[in-house]
Amino acid sequence: MKKLILFFLLSLSNLLLAQGVKVNFAPLPTKKATKNIEEFLPMSSYLESKISIKINYIYKKDYQDILDGFKDNSIDMAYLGPLLYLSLKKEYEFIEPIISFKQEDGLSKYRCVLAKFKEDEFDKKQQIKIALTQPLSTCGYFMSNILLRENFNIDLAKQKYGYTMSHTNALISVVKGEFLIAGAKEGIAKQFESLGVEIIAKSKLLPGFSIVVNTKTLTKEQIQSIKGALLELEKKDKNELKGILSNGVVEANECDYDELFIDFNIPYKANTK
Numbered sequence: 001m002k003k004l005i006l007f008f009l010l011s012l013s014n015l016l017l018a019q020g021v022k023v024n025f026a027p028l029p030t031k032k033a034t035k036n037i038e039e040f041l042p043m044s045s046y047l048e049s050k051i052s053i054k055i056n057y058i059y060k061k062d063y064q065d066i067l068d069g070f071k072d073n074s075i076d077m078a079y080l081g082p083l084l085y086l087s088l089k090k091e092y093e094f095i096e097p098i099i100s101f102k103q104e105d106g107l108s109k110y111r112c113v114l115a116k117f118k119e120d121e122f123d124k125k126q127q128i129k130i131a132l133t134q135p136l137s138t139c140g141y142f143m144s145n146i147l148l149r150e151n152f153n154i155d156l157a158k159q160k161y162g163y164t165m166s167h168t169n170a171l172i173s174v175v176k177g178e179f180l181i182a183g184a185k186e187g188i189a190k191q192f193e194s195l196g197v198e199i200i201a202k203s204k205l206l207p208g209f210s211i212v213v214n215t216k217t218l219t220k221e222q223i224q225s226i227k228g229a230l231l232e233l234e235k236k237d238k239n240e241l242k243g244i245l246s247n248g249v250v251e252a253n254e255c256d257y258d259e260l261f262i263d264f265n266i267p268y269k270a271n272t273k
Contacts, residue, residue: 020054021222026066026078028209029134029166033059040079042243043230050229053222061165063136070095076217077226079244082207082260083138094216097252098227100208101244103187108208108250111186112139114147114201115171122180124152129160131170131179135268139167142266143203144183151201160272171197207256227251 025044027036037057044055058075060066063084069075071092080088080097088095100108122128130148133140140163145156162179164170170182171192181200182189189199211230213223230249233241241248 020048020052022056023053023218023222023226024056024058024069024074024076026058026060026069026075028063028066028079028081028084029059029061033061035168039243042241043245046233046245047226047229050232051225053226063134067091067136070214073214073217076214078212079209080212081138081209082257083140083142083262084136085210085212086257086260086262087136088212094214095212096215096223097210097212097254098223099230099249100210100252101249102208102247104247106247107205109205109256110208111205112143112147112183112203113186113189113199114144114151114181114183115174115189115192115197115199116181117174117177118196118198120180124154127159128154128181129162129179129272130156131164131173131182132161132270133167133170133183134163134165135266137167138206138260139183139185140266141183142262143206144181145264147183147201147203148181157267162270162272207259208250208252210252 025040027040029036037059040057044057047053048055058069060069066075066078066080066084067088070078070088085095085097102108103110116122130144132144135141141156141161148154148156164173167184167188170179170184171189173179174182174197175192175195186199186202189197213226215223231251233245233249238248
């Protein structure tokens with residue numbers, strides 16, 4: 001009887017291992033849902049082929065929903081920008097950044113920018129309309145406020161601003177003439193240069209976008225397996241890397257986040273439609 005029970009348990013264990021542990025993953029909504037998930041498919045396929053996990057995509061349109069997903073343990077892993085990570089860390093201690101993604105220049109750090117349509121001009125003495133991503137986006141109200149103040153002596157709180165829910169949407173709204181200026185990630189803004197968009201201000205280098213894990217729902221062994229598998233990508237030929245992995249990865253450093261200091265309140269609602 002004991003042998004039969006042992007055989008059953010071993011068989012069940014092997015079956016679960018073959019199926020892989022389900023990991024609920026939330027990509028940050030920086031682009032349209034299909035494009036966003038498409039970028040991460042090479043990463044999820046790679047992880048599923050290397051270790052015994054099954055990536056289950058959980059797409060949230062709102063950054064706050066991602067924070068809530070960590071806190072209610074429905075999200076195990078996410079792709080987060082630095083401001084969202086810091087916001088979550090204040091409310092939920094069981095998170096850890098494990099790897100950061102490199103940009104085209106080989107660095108994991110990135111810049112936020114202000115961009116406008118090349119032919120548009122603005123009078124600093126007049127109230128202007130600014131397209132933002134989301135309240136908890138690093139390149140949203142947070143960095144746009146800093147860049148406007150440092151480069152043009154403009155107080156964002158006194159302007160008209162709207163949340164468009166993604167970097168792409170913010171830039172499209174400028175192309176359409178709905179807003180004068182957009183705050184966005186530099187790499188995404190550059191994709192709109194062929195449409196007549198120009199970058200008018202850049203931030204300092206900021207901590208990179210990272211894979212952040214929920215240490216309450218994933219074991220240390222699972223986290224180490226995911227981290228180790230992703231860091232192994234550095235040994236691969238760059239031509240083999242696709243999607244979000246295209247430029248490679250580096251180990252995340254929590255000390256990098258000490259550079260960000262939020263000394264003003266970020267409004268969660270727009271003051272224009």
